[in-house]
Structure formats: C-alpha cells, structure tokens
Amino acid sequence: DTAVSQTPKYLVTQMGNDKSIKCEQNLGHDTMYWYKQDSKKFLKIMFSYNNKELIINETVPNRFSPKSPDKAHLNLHINSLELGDSAVYFCASSQLGQGAYEQYFGPGTRLTVT
Amino acid sequence: SQQGEEDPQALSIQEGENATMNCSYKTSINNLQWYRQNSGRGLVHLILIRSNEREKHSGRLRVTLDTSKKSSSLLITASRAADTASYFCATPRNSGNTPLVFGKGTRLSVIA
Numbered sequence: 001d002t003a004v005s006q007t008p009k010y011l012v013t014q015m016g017n018d019k020s021i022k023c024e025q026n027l028g029h030d031t032m033y034w035y036k037q038d039s040k041k042f043l044k045i046m047f048s049y050n051n052k053e054l055i056i057n058e059t060v061p062n063r064f065s066p067k068s069p070d071k072a073h074l075n076l077h078i079n080s081l082e083l084g085d086s087a088v089y090f091c092a093s094s095q096l097g098q099g100a101y102e103q104y105f106g107p108g109t110r111l112t113v114t
Numbered sequence: 115s116q117q118g119e120e121d122p123q124a125l126s127i128q129e130g131e132n133a134t135m136n137c138s139y140k141t142s143i144n145n146l147q148w149y150r151q152n153s154g155r156g157l158v159h160l161i162l163i164r165s166n167e168r169e170k171h172s173g174r175l176r177v178t179l180d181t182s183k184k185s186s187s188l189l190i191t192a193s194r195a196a197d198t199a200s201y202f203c204a205t206p207r208n209s210g211n212t213p214l215v216f217g218k219g220t221r222l223s224v225i226a
Contacts, residue, residue, distance in 0.1 A: 041200060043216040056213055090156055099206030099214040102147060105156035
C-alpha cells in the first residue's frame, strides 16, 4: 500500500497556465508538507499543514495556494506558472508537527514550465 | 538559511567497502535525521537520532551525533550497488517545533 501518493508524476505546461498537484497519505498522520527540490537537489519547505490548518508558509509567492480538504489530503494549486517554478515538488507527512518526527515523502511531481 | 551541510558532496566506492558521510549544523537541535533519495524518487527516512543520544544503529547503518561539535556522521557498512543514492541530513531550523531544514546531500556511488 502506498503511504504518500502524489498525482501527477510528471507535469509539462506553458508559462501562464494554472495547474494543480494532489497529495494523499494513508498513514493517519496529522501533519502534511509541500517541498520544492531544485535542479541542484536542494530541498526547501514551502508549506506545512496540521490537521487541515496552515502552520507554515515559507514566503512562497501567493501564486501558490495549498488546500487541505481533510487531514489526509493536501493539494497544491499554482497560478500563472513561471519558468522558475520548474522543479520537483514533494508532498510529505509526519505523525506530528515539524521537525520532531520522521517524515514520509511521496514520489514527487516533476513540473516543467516551458 | 541552511542548517545542515553534508560532506563530501560526492563519494564513489567499491562494493563491500564502507561509506562515511558527515553533516555539520549551526544551531542547537533536539534531533537530527538522515534520509536517502534514489534517483527520480522521493526521500526515504533512515534514522532519527535525538540530542541525548550519541550513536544509533539500523541494519548496516550507523549514525553518530556529537552535539559539542554540532556534527553527525552516517556510516554504511559493506556497501552494495543498491546503496547508490543521495543522502541528506535534516535538522529542525531552531529549537522547538520548527520545520526541517535539509542539507544539499552527499551523492554516493557504489560500483559493483
């Protein structure tokens, strides 16, 4: 059984478009995250949600809007895509918040903006 | 700002040899975590070591933590080709309930 799943795995789109990435975890965790990994493999947190509530927003442009309909799902919507948004986006979850517990990552969504 | 820094950036060894990777960090922490990332995949949690622990084992993995030097090491013994991956250390940004900050990783290549 997949613990943290993301769709789609690959996303190729043009500048200016709007796209969404979906994430689901079946681990019963309370906390979920979105990370961005750039071409140099640097992984940086974007958002953190605890039981559907936004806890962390790491000065991400407001073109990025996360939504958590329930604690098992955390989706990421991106408006007006830019070339610099090209990266791999990872969803993750943990039992409780932030850095105190191990995190479980999804397989990633490779976003390419042309 | 970046918290953890892995060293070396890349490491190439023969199968059966041991691989050691190091991580240095800047602020006080309550735990340090190591993750593995295979090419094109998500990160997989390996070990979490708490600040009151000095050493932890999991199978062929051994992690040490020296809080006085603000450093940790990950040792993989008897390496296999399947260990080829990037290895990241991660620490909470500050003390308390703060997000994990990941280093840039060590790229390990194990040659059969």
